[in-house]
Amino acid sequence: MSNEISLQTIITAAVRAYLHGDLPDIGDDEPVLPTRSATPDEIVAALAEAERQDDAVADTDRSGSSPGSARTELRAPRANQLTAAEIMGCIERGEDPWADAHDEAAGPGPAPLDQRFPRLTRAAAGLAAPAIRDALADQGGIILIEGIDEALFATTRKIVWDYVLPALRDADPRLADRIPAIDHARAPENRSRKRLYPEATFAALGRLETCIVLGSLDHLPPEAEMFVAARTRLPPIDAEIVLAMLRASHSLTGLVADDAIRDRLPPDADLARLPHLAIIAAFRAPTTLSVADSLARFAARLPASPGSATRITLDDVVGLPAETRAPLDRLVADGRAWLRGEVAWRDVPPSVLLHGRPGTGKTRLAHAVAGELGCPVIATSYAGWQSEGAGHLGTMLAAMRASFDAARNSAPCILFIDELDSFPVRRSDHHNDRYDTKIVNGLLAEMNRLPGMEGVIFIGATNEPAAVDPAILRSGRLDTTICVAPPDRAGLADILTFYLRGAEIPKTVIESIAAQLLGLTGADAETVVKRARSLARMSETSLSETHLRAAADQVAQPEDAARLRRIAVHEAGHAVVARALGMAVERVTIGMSGGETPTRGLPYMTPDSARDRLTVIMSGRAAEELILGDVSSGSGTSSGSDLANATTLAAQMHYQWGFSKSLIRIPDSAVEDILRLPAQDRCEIDDLLQGAAAQANRILKDRRREVEALADRLVDEREIDLEAEEDDRTIEEKTRDGCHPRIDAHASPPVMPLIGDATGPDP
Numbered sequence: 001m002s003n004e005i006s007l008q009t010i011i012t013a014a015v016r017a018y019l020h021g022d023l024p025d026i027g028d029d030e031p032v033l034p035t036r037s038a039t040p041d042e043i044v045a046a047l048a049e050a051e052r053q054d055d056a057v058a059d060t061d062r063s064g065s066s067p068g069s070a071r072t073e074l075r076a077p078r079a080n081q082l083t084a085a086e087i088m089g090c091i092e093r094g095e096d097p098w099a100d101a102h103d104e105a106a107g108p109g110p111a112p113l114d115q116r117f118p119r120l121t122r123a124a125a126g127l128a129a130p131a132i133r134d135a136l137a138d139q140g141g142i143i144l145i146e147g148i149d150e151a152l153f154a155t156t157r158k159i160v161w162d163y164v165l166p167a168l169r170d171a172d173p174r175l176a177d178r179i180p181a182i183d184h185a186r187a188p189e190n191r192s193r194k195r196l197y198p199e200a201t202f203a204a205l206g207r208l209e210t211c212i213v214l215g216s217l218d219h220l221p222p223e224a225e226m227f228v229a230a231r232t233r234l235p236p237i238d239a240e241i242v243l244a245m246l247r248a249s250h251s252l253t254g255l256v257a258d259d260a261i262r263d264r265l266p267p268d269a270d271l272a273r274l275p276h277l278a279i280i281a282a283f284r285a286p287t288t289l290s291v292a293d294s295l296a297r298f299a300a301r302l303p304a305s306p307g308s309a310t311r312i313t314l315d316d317v318v319g320l321p322a323e324t325r326a327p328l329d330r331l332v333a334d335g336r337a338w339l340r341g342e343v344a345w346r347d348v349p350p351s352v353l354l355h356g357r358p359g360t361g362k363t364r365l366a367h368a369v370a371g372e373l374g375c376p377v378i379a380t381s382y383a384g385w386q387s388e389g390a391g392h393l394g395t396m397l398a399a400m401r402a403s404f405d406a407a408r409n410s411a412p413c414i415l416f417i418d419e420l421d422s423f424p425v426r427r428s429d430h431h432n433d434r435y436d437t438k439i440v441n442g443l444l445a446e447m448n449r450l451p452g453m454e455g456v457i458f459i460g461a462t463n464e465p466a467a468v469d470p471a472i473l474r475s476g477r478l479d480t481t482i483c484v485a486p487p488d489r490a491g492l493a494d495i496l497t498f499y500l501r502g503a504e505i506p507k508t509v510i511e512s513i514a515a516q517l518l519g520l521t522g523a524d525a526e527t528v529v530k531r532a533r534s535l536a537r538m539s540e541t542s543l544s545e546t547h548l549r550a551a552a553d554q555v556a557q558p559e560d561a562a563r564l565r566r567i568a569v570h571e572a573g574h575a576v577v578a579r580a581l582g583m584a585v586e587r588v589t590i591g592m593s594g595g596e597t598p599t600r601g602l603p604y605m606t607p608d609s610a611r612d613r614l615t616v617i618m619s620g621r622a623a624e625e626l627i628l629g630d631v632s633s634g635s636g637t638s639s640g641s642d643l644a645n646a647t648t649l650a651a652q653m654h655y656q657w658g659f660s661k662s663l664i665r666i667p668d669s670a671v672e673d674i675l676r677l678p679a680q681d682r683c684e685i686d687d688l689l690q691g692a693a694a695q696a697n698r699i700l701k702d703r704r705r706e707v708e709a710l711a712d713r714l715v716d717e718r719e720i721d722l723e724a725e726e727d728d729r730t731i732e733e734k735t736r737d738g739c740h741p742r743i744d745a746h747a748s749p750p751v752m753p754l755i756g757d758a759t760g761p762d763p
Contacts, residue, residue, distance in 0.1 A: 007340075008244045010128035011121055013167035015248035018120055075101040077253040091260045096288040098258075099251035106252050106287065118279040119152070120159045121245050122234040127164050127212075128171075129341030132230050137174035140208040141229030142201065146454065147411065148214050148234065153184040156214055156234075178210070185215030195221045231454060233412070235339040236272030236374055237279060239265050242295070246288045256288045264292035266299035268336065269313060272374030273302055313371040317364055318498040319491030319522055327352075327482050328365065332372040335457060339373070339412060349479035351450065351458040353420070355465045356484030359523035362461040365484065366416040369459065377414045378407045382422035393435060397442040404446045404453070411455030420460045421467035425668070440469050447477045486521050488589070489514050489719055495522050499529035503543040513552050515718050518591030520556055528555050557592040564592065566624060566632060568714035571595035572707045573623020574616060575722065577699050581612045588710075589719040594634070607659045610649065611695075614688065617646040619696035623707055626700050643689075647674060650688040655681070 079087050079097035090097045099106045126132065126145065135143050148156055160182055169175045183200040197205070197220065204211035205227055217225060235241070239262055246256045265271065274295065282294035302311070314320065314328060334348045354362040363379075370377045380403045388399035407415040423443060424436035450458050460478060462468050472478065487495060492514035500510065517525055531551035536543040557563070567590045574597040575585045583599045590596075599616065620642055621635040636643035651674060653659040655666040666677075674682060700707060713720060 007125065007128045007342075008240070008247075009171045010164075010167045011124045011241060011244035012248045012254070013170060014120055014124040014163045015117075015245050017163045017166060018116065019249060074254040075104075075252050077255050078102045079255075091257055091289065094287060094289050094293075096250075096257045096260075098255040099246070099253060099288050101252040104252060106250050113280045113283060115276055115280070116155065116159055117283070118237060118276040119156065119234070120163050121241055122237065123156060123159050124164045124167060125235045125241050125244075126232045126341045127160070127168060129232060131344055132232055132341060133168065133172050133175065135230035136168065136178055136180060136210060137172070138229065139178065139210055140205075141210060142205070142220075142224065142227045143180070143210060143212045144217060144228055144231045145212065145214050146216055146231060146233050150184075150186055150215070153186075153214050157182050157184065160212065180204070180210040180212050182212045183214070185213055185219040187216070187219050195219060197221060197224070231345065232341045233339070233455065235341055236268075237274065238268040238271055238336070238340070240340075242271065242292070245283070246291060249283060250288045250291065261288055261292045264289060264296060266296045267313060267372075269311070269371050269374040270299035270302060271295065272339075274298055311371045312364065312368050314365075314368045316371075317361060317368050319487035319495040319525075320361075320365075321485060321488065321491060324365075324482055324484055327480055328369060331457070331480070332369060335369075335373045335412070338455070345454040346451075350456065351477065351479045352460070353465065353473065353478040353481045354459060354461045354484050355463070355481065357486065357521060358463055359521035360484040360486055361522050362484050363416070363418060366414055366459045366461070369457070370414040373412065373414075373457075375412045375414060376410055377416055378403060378410060379416045379418070381418040383419060393438055396439065400442055400446050404449060407456045408449075408453045411453065412457075413455065414457050414459055416459045416461070418461045420462040420472060421464050423469060423472065425467070425469045426471075440471070444471055444477070447472070450477075486519060487525075489518055491522075492517050492520075492525050495525040496529060499526055500543075500548075505543070505545060505548060509545045509548065513548060516552050516559060516592055517556050518589060518718050519593040519596065520591070524555055528552050531555065559592060564590065564715055565711065566628060567591075567595045567634075568711040569623050569627045569707065570620040570634070571597045572710040572714060573619040573621075573626075573696070573700060574599075575710060576623075576703050576707050577619035577696055578616045579722075580699050580703065581616065583612070583616065585722045587719060587721045587723065588714060590714050591718060595714075605653075605657060607653070610653050610657070610659060611688075611692065614646055614649055614653075614692040615695045615699075617642050617649065618689065618692045619700065622693055622696040623700055626697060626704065627708060627711070646689055646692065647685065650685045650692075651677075653688065654684055660684070 077098045078100040079090075081102055082090070082097055087097050096106070123145075127136075127143075132143060135141065145156075165180075169178065181200045181204040183198040183204075185198055185201070188195055198213070201211045201213055201220075210229070213220070217228065217231075242265060243256060243258055243261060246261065247254055250256070278295075278298040282291050282298060285291045285294045314325060314332070331349075331352060334343065334350075337343045338345055338348050354365060356362060366379070367377055380399075385396050385399040385403070388395050403417075404415065407413055423440055426437045426440050447458070450456060458478075460472075465473065465481070473481075489511075493511050496510050496514060513528070514525075517528065528548070528551045531554055532547040533543055535547040535550055539547070571588050571590055575588050578585050578597070578599045586598045586600065588595070588597050597620075605613070621631050624631045624635075635641055638644065655662070655664070655677075656668075658665075674685070677685075710720075
């Protein structure tokens with residue numbers, strides 16, 4: 001029996017036991033376990049009583065058991081006698097031919113339910129997880145069920161004893177002779193008092209037996225962690241749990257119309273947020289499909305989720321590139337698996353760094369992950385912490401700790417910290433070093449708490465990863481790094497279409513505007529539509545193409561053929577030289593806002609690979625000079641421009657990486673402020689830049705026709721996915737040019753981002 005089938009079996013069996021009393025009891029009452037003060041005779045008597053109850057269960061007839069059936073006799077489904085068309089007709093009428101028997105409809109739902117119904121299904125799902133059943137089978141230690149309100153300890157304890165443990169014993173042969181104690185750990189009334197083991201827990205551990213403990217590890221003695229065999233929480237209601245409930249409550253066959261029900265159910269994130277009363281009310285509907293419809297109606301009335309203005313999911317983030325979506329989907333899948341108790345928290349990589357330009361939607365993505373998991377967002381930032389007490393060190397550190405404490409107390413949740421690049425990089429030469437160091441060390445200390453904060457997914461965001469202290473980014477603190485790039489042309493068109501809903505704008509116009517906005521962010525596309533609607537209101541007319549194009553010209557520069565051609569030549573120069581030097585070029589993108597040519601190379605630098613990288617950075621400017629006869633200011637307009645990146649790289653080669661005669665390493669601040677270096681040093685750096693420019697020019701002269709042909713393609717297509725090209729000759733084939741041999745000095749597997757000229761040349 002697979003773990004997945006076992007999970008469904010146990011949930012369904014527990015629900016049947018609750019509704020129909022199908023399963024044998026372990027006993028009317030839990031055996032009274034000996035306490036720390038028990039006499040030997042009392043211990044023997046308690047163990048004898050447990051063995052007697054165990055024998056009673058073992059002798060019970062199990063002949064009627066089958067997956068999902070408990071002991072209720074199941075019947076053949078009506079669907080077995082119907083054609084596919086007839087089954088579809090039943091479903092369209094709201095009937096479930098899989099739940100109905102061949103001679104009888106499943107009939108109305110169960111008798112009036114109480115608050116135990118949804119809680120017991122969650123408890124069954126949590127304890128049915130393979131890791132929990134393994135811990136029960138191993139015998140000995142604590143199985144900790146966290147996140148339960150202390151007011152519900154007694155109810156949960158009885159649910160587990162009366163319904164869940166019998167279902168577990170019935171489904172898993174390893175558990176047939178297991179009768180664990182069930183206890184709870186309450187918060188001490190006085191925080192200064194020593195934390196003690198609950199009586200039953202103490203007794204069970206002393207006998208090397210298992211004890212299920214409801215409560216927090218913080219409420220047990222510090223050494224209790226060594227006894228914890230498994231930890232779980234009651235998972236939220238999701239589609240799989242609903243299906244298991246329906247097989248027990250609304251089916252005579254143990255089957256239901258799974259696909260049709262899934263189609264009608266709301267997303268798992270919404271199901272997780274439904275109050276138990278809504279679940280109970282929905283299950284009073286007469287058929288499986290009407291239950292699903294009722295749940296969907298309740299979900300549609302849910303208020304916005306905590307921590308965000310409106311609840312969103314990843315599907316609501318329009319224009320999200322597949323390479324950005326994939327790791328977030330994995331994060332959500334891991335989070336859901338943990339919520340269902342299928343994996344231990346230690347097996348979940350619970351931290352992510354989102355990096356990208358302002359406006360790419362990093363904050364929105366954090367809220368979308370929370371929406372997928374149905375959990376709140378605890379959002380903060382460097383500026384938010386610093387505003388506490390006007391940036392006083394002690395107050396800021398206290399604010400940090402308060403945010404992490406709030407996340408721990410709100411688990412499961414997302415802890416989102418924006419502006420990670422605002423935290424200063426610790427440097428020994430900085431005049432404010434002591435303050436900066438203590439601030440960053442304070443953050444690191446809080447991040448070190450994360451592995452023990454089960455259910456807290458940490459998402460950090462930054463515009464520039466290079467500006468973040470490396471200790472913050474190391475593996476173990478931030479496990480996954482995701483680049484949130486501006487949307488491509490198709491993504492921009494999707495974003496425009498989303499915000500233009502209700503307006504009659506031709507698809508060709510939207511695609512044309514998307515091409516003009518290429519290189520800008522989703523926030524920019526949203527701004528275009530908002531301005532267009534404002535222009536339409538001012539003119540007292542309906543939104544039209546005229547308004548949209550006028551707004552696009554305000555946000556992005558108007559189409560200019562000469563500028564676009566220059567940008568295309570510039571980016572083609574980067575791409576051609578990079579490929580000639582053995583670097584993988586992912587794609588080339590141009591727009592009126594500039595261009596981008598991300599490439600990949602080695603994850604480290606050697607003198608040769610650094611010079612090659614420097615040559616690629618200088619090749620955009622060299623292509624302009626070769627093809628157009630002059631250069632523009634675009635190569636040096638900002639701190640992220642080609643000349644700025646090349647200057648920094650040359651300084652690192654000469655004064656930090658030991659690629660020159662001197663092995664002295666200068667501090668980072670000197671590299672960033674090149675004017676602080678002596679004139680002779682600046683001349684040596686300039687020599688490296690001039691040499692790289694000359695090398696780029698030599699390569700481009702040999703491949704001039706290739707550069708021009710690729711630039712022509714870029715003007716027409718605006719973006720080209722070069723990674724999708726079949727081989728190194730594809731560019732030449734597609735541009736109808738001759739094939740040049742590849743310069744194979746450093747042909748190595750592409751593994752890291754190298755350049756991304758996001759500004760492009762000015763006209």
